[in-house]
Amino acid sequence: MTLHQVYRWLLACYPRAYRRQYEDELIGVLLDDAAPGQRRPSARDVSALLGGAVRAHVRQVGARFSVDTWRDAAQVLGLIAALLLFVRSARVPVLHLSMFAQSYPDGIGEEFALWPGGLGAALWLVVAVFTVSAWGRAAAAIAVGGVAFEVVRVAEAYGQYSTVFDIWPVVLAAMIPLALALRAPRSVTAVLARWRLGTLAAATVVSVGAPSVTLLTPVDSSASPIYGTWMFTSGVDRAEAILLTAGYLIFALVVLSTSTALRLRLLALVVPVGVTLLLTRVGLGTPGTFLERSSHDGVLDALTWAQWSTLVLAPVLLFALAVAILHRHERPGTSEA
Template identity: 85%
Template sequence: MTLHQVYRWLLAGYPRAYRRQYEDELIGVLLDDAAPGQRRPAARDVLALLGGALRAHVRQVGARFSVDAWRDAAQVLGLVAALVLFVRAARVPVLHLSMFAQSYPDGIGEDFVSWPRCLVAVLWLVVAVSAGAGWGRVAAAIAVGGAAFEVVRVAEAYGQYSTVRNLWPAVLAAMVPLALALRAPRSLTATLARWRLGTLAAATLVSVGAPSVAMVTAADDSTAPIYGTWMFTVGVGRVEAILLTTGYLLFALAVLSTPTALRLRLLALVVPVGVTLLLSRVGLGTTGTFLERSSHDGVVDALTWAQWSTVALAPVVLFAVAVVILHHRERPGAHEA
């Protein structure tokens, strides 16, 4: 392999548009600087080219994510994620309050109210309201506390039971401050329209109130609970399952009814959460899964380094793939025959 070919091979790591504009010029400069008879590039040139390729890709990614469509999508994601996390944190405290109002002394123990759960529910509600009011930076700062709480809760659960079933809320919570920290070109009202904001509010109320409605109406048969991963809870009655499913469908309606450019970016942004959910709920099981975990005396073993690597890298890699597919789809001429 000649020195010219080696330099061209090293430059293959640069973005295509960059190579089209500068490849021949760079190779010419590098060959002019080479010593007579030199067959291999100097180590400093190799490092400079690899570092330049990395910086070029980072700049390209930054330029792609700085466009208005991505900023709008990040803003919407921050709002929807905060509402989902509020629903998850508030359902049990709201149920306990309903039990207290209905005078259910047998159903209320000393731990009638889990104050950390109540506080984090209020925190996520404040984040959602702040984001909806256009105070994105304030909402992002507050969301850091909620994200820290979710991460600590996952760490405690893993330390005690080696479980990662609830890893997805920590991933979602970590994305909220990052998403809301970006300054969007339009307000949420302009991006989503009032009816979608109303739909999100209705979805939140239905989902939070589902167990309380089922309890107050005494419509559920507690002896025949329904289990479903899509409900994100261990077991619920039929009425609560219907209400929860209705709430989830309303969330989906608000997101999937957005314009195509916004909708595709929202779906790409939730890929890491979806992958984490599948890995933690399905992939890292104890029987018949592709990342099967062994157990001894009913206690699940800790994750191996390979399993941790998969949990950490798979969401990032698949998110990158989703972004590449999205930009390829939207590239001018991509749909031409």
């Protein structure tokens, strides 16, 4: 391989638009600086070219996400994610409050507790309210505390049971401060319109109240709890499962009712969460693969470095792929979004 070919191979790491504009000029400069008879680039040149490629891709990504539609989508994602995490944290405390209000016969004793779910619910509710109030930076700052809360909960579960079944809230929570830190051209109220905000509020109430409503329904002792992975929780009865499903569908319908450009960006933004859900709830239980987890005496073994690497890298890489596909789809000359 000639020196010219090596330089062209290294420059292939740069974004296509950058190569189209600067590739020939850069190769000419590099060849002019090369020593007579040199056949391989120096380590310094390789390092400089690869570092430049990384910086070029970062600038390109920053330029893509600076588009108003991406910023609008980030604000909407921050609101919906905060509401979903509020639902997840508030369901049990609300159930306990309902039991207390109805003077539940067998008391709730040690099971009655507003901690720690109440703290998480309060944090995410404040984030949602601040987002709607157009206080995005304050919401992002509070969301950092929410991320820490979710990390602690997952770390405790992993330390006790070596489980990562519910690691998806950490991924969703981590996206909120990043999304809300972007300065959007419009408030989330203007982006979604009031009727969608009202619909999101209704979905939140339905989902949070799902376990409480089950207290008012007759209990069928012969019916076993539902442990479906799609419920995002476990051990719910049928009435609660129906209400949770209704709440999830309302959230989904709000997203699907937005404009095509906004909807596609929202779907791209939730790719990391979806990938994490698939890996932790399906992939880690797949026999015959490196994701398969063994157990001893009913306790799962700790994840290997390969499994942890997959959990970290797969959501990031597939998110980048989703963004690239969307960008390619919307480029001039392709079908319009």
